[in-house]
Amino acid sequence: MTQEKKFYSFRQNNSGGFFKELENGMFHLIVEANSAQEANEIAQEQGVYFNGCEDGLDCECCGDRWYTTSEYNVVNEDELSDYDGYLIIRKDVKT
Ligand SMILES: [Zn+2]
Numbered sequence: 001m002t003q004e005k006k007f008y009s010f011r012q013n014n015s016g017g018f019f020k021e022l023e024n025g026m027f028h029l030i031v032e033a034n035s036a037q038e039a040n041e042i043a044q045e046q047g048v049y050f051n052g053c054e055d056g057l058d059c060e061c062c063g064d065r066w067y068t069t070s071e072y073n074v075v076n077e078d079e080l081s082d083y084d085g086y087l088i089i090r091k092d093v094k095t
Pocket residue numbers: 015016017059060061062063
């Protein structure tokens with residue numbers, strides 16, 4: 001049985017008027033995960049952080065740079081190529 005793949009997106013807010021590069025010119029993130037909670041954990045391993053304003057990392061007036069993802073941010077696998085500027089993290093394939 002194969003589990004349906006789910007991809008969760010994280011769109012970076014340009015808090016303070018600038019974006020932070022994640023990797024190789026990628027500023028936004030998509031991670032493959034089984035749940036939004038898992039996606040949020042994987043994102044944090046990629047340099048994403050939440051509660052940036054509260055922690056004094058982000059501009060108060062612009063808001064947090066990153067927000068946690070949810071089921072509303074699920075992207076279809078066949079649409080991934082439309083997401084320019086997104087770093088895509090796939091799960092390791094285990095057999
Ligand atoms: Zn601001």
